[in-house]
Amino acid sequence: NDKSTYFGGRGKVVLKAWMLEQYVPGQKFILVRNPYYWKVDPEGNQLPYIDKVDVREVEDRQSVALGNVSGEFDVDGMWVGAQHLSLFLEEKDKPGRDYDVGYGAVPGMVIYFNYDTKDATSRKIMRNVDFRRAFSMAINREEINEVLYSGLLDPSAGVFSKYSPYHVEETYRAYAEYDPEKAKQLLDKAGMKDSDGDGVRELPSGEDVKLVIDVSEHDLYTPSVEMLVEYLADIGVKMVMNVQHQNLIEERWEEGNYELLVWDLEGIDDPVGALQIWVPVSKGVPFYHQSAYDKGGFSKEYDEFSELLLKAKTIPYDERVAAVKKANRIMAENVFVAYVG
The missing domain is CATH 3.40.190.10 (Periplasmic binding protein-like II)
Known part of the structure; x- marks a missing residue:
């Protein structure tokens, strides 16, 4: 229609x-x-x-x-x-075949943490920066790259594009190096320990660290998440995949009815031109932190990140670059989202 x-x-x-x-x-x-x-x-x-x-x-x-x-x-x-x-x-040797590989400013796969997920326990986990850092460091991006991306992926942290003027080289792979032992230490620091020895960590309340990750039926993202589930299990975090048709997954994220979500992302090369992806410029955005518009961000770091991006829209170019680079550093340090690359 x-x-x-x-x-x-x-x-x-x-x-x-x-x-x-x-x-x-x-x-x-x-x-x-x-x-x-x-x-x-x-x-x-x-x-x-x-x-x-x-x-x-x-x-x-x-x-x-x-x-x-x-x-x-x-x-x-x-x-x-x-x-x-x-x-x-x-097919490359057949007549009329001419192939070239192009790169764009779009991450290979993005994992969103829902900072407003309805379950209070899951919400507390998502908002814990040490959990998010551990989550990112548990991912073997190089293995995913070789197995599923034909070696073409550029593993990175969840940051703005390296092809943008806001690129910060020293934070490009912050918490993105595969280090499961360091990830375990971060979870210990967050109070998530395997007290009963069953291989699954518990919160101080005694509840298992168990989360559901939504992913649509996708010939790249679905197998990527299958590998991700194994990596997280290695550090004691139980992940359950929820694989559904893309339309159903989209309905869930629009309603905020999910814990973790795998989806695409555009706007990393020009975050100032795509503020709705990153900060609460209107009700309901960003979709992974919908309460921020009315109640403020889930952390003082996220609020500072938001203020920098909002300010960047109204200041001269040189000042904008400096402000967005600072926002980029905050984003990398706090792992607001996680990329594979």
């Missing part, structure tokens, strides 16, 4: 470059050129150039990759990634 509204109706005069000819929900929509579109290029040619576009909705990423290889698709709007590299390389 949204697509029908946006692209206009059949037989109606529209101002957009494209008109909707056919829409089959969950399968495809076909766009045709608006012959009365009002724009021309510098040479006077009528826009748009292309007469017809057949857009297919494909949920299975492997099918997207196979369609790219076979020539079924001319353009892929649903990314394929490192997990499909071997498939492309098998």
Whole structure:
């Protein structure tokens, strides 16, 4: 219905470059050129150039990759990634095959801690900085890189992009080096110890350190989280995977009904232009700390981080860079989110 509204109706005069000819929900929509579109290029040619576009909705990423290889698709709007590299390389010597690997300012996988999760015990765990540091240091990013990313991942901490002017080299891998022994020490410091020797740590209250991590059905993220669960078990933290369709996972995070969540992230190259991802600029954001808008941040460090980013929007460029770099250091030191790389 949204697509029908946006692209206009059949037989109606529209101002957009494209008109909707056919829409089959969950399968495809076909766009045709608006012959009365009002724009021309510098040479006077009528826009748009292309007469017809057949857009297919494909949920299975492997099918997207196979369609790219076979020539079924001319353009892929649903990314394929490192997990499909071997498939492309098998075809590289065939006529018309030309591959290049590009990098963007988007992390390979992001783990969000829900600072407002409904369960009080889980919420206390999420808000403990030593737990978050231990969590990050328990992840063997190099192994995930080799097993699932074909060695293309650049392991890092949860920080702003290294390609942005806000990059801080000394914090780029803060708490991101694989060190399970150090992670165990941090959990001990946080009062989470395996008192009964069953391999699972307990809180001072006696409750097990047991958390649920949500991940959508994804041919890269799901196996990554399977490895993550094993890494956390090695330091005494029991993780339970909740794997569901992407739409259901999205509903849960919109409602704040989760403990940890794996999702994408854009905006690390320009955090000032994407404040809603990081700080409470309006009600309900950021989605992993929805109470911050009304009640303030869960820690004084998060409040300082927020103030720096909000201030950065209204100050001269040189001052902005300095402020956002300071925010970047706070973010790295406190592991507000965790990246694989």
